[in-house]
Amino acid sequence: DSGVTQTPKHLITATGQRVTLRCSPRSGDLSVYWYQQSLDQGLQFLIQYYNGEERAKGNILERFSAQQFPDLHSELNLSSLELGDSALYFCASSFMGGGLGTDTQYFGPGTRLTVL
């Protein structure tokens, strides 16, 4: 158990809908990262937040947005969903994300999103 929690575990929805995925980082970790994993694309970095502020952006679509709240939990919002958005979405957390140049990331169990 990494200490990172994600809800829900599974989500089934229809095209065009909007969903919110939630992540609670390990106690004491300040950074949260979101990843998308599909069979053909592998693990793709979406976005990172550090202590409430956006720190780095990856291949995140404009239909997707995220935020990190004062209690450090994070939410990933996916809107106007398409079939191709079906994937596993992982959240990871790390202590620093802003100092020493290296940081171990601890991954949550993921949310499996199915868009029908």
Place this chain on the structure above:
Amino acid sequence: SQKIEQNSEALNIQEGKTATLTCNYTNYSPAYLQWYRQDPGRGPVFLLLIRENEKEKRKERLKVTFDTTLKQSLFHITASQPADSATYLCALGSGGSNYKLTFGKGTLLTVNP
């Protein structure tokens, strides 16, 4: 564009042998490289980190090498066991204030008893 290739999608070996997984990269100058293990339906788990100025790192039965000239990392599991069967991912980091990790697609290792 940046590219990370892991030697093969799948590797099958016999229990007790050494498994060697390869991670090659192009158009990238990583400050460090990490290896993760991922079991089906679960999140990746960190195994080892090696920095650009380090040649080799060991942890129990695991060994990682990093050759910045060849742009390659090798990941070895000695005395492999069926419990080592999983997908192994390499991830490259730029360092500095950029903590973004770029992952390879992984190699599925199966250790047969």
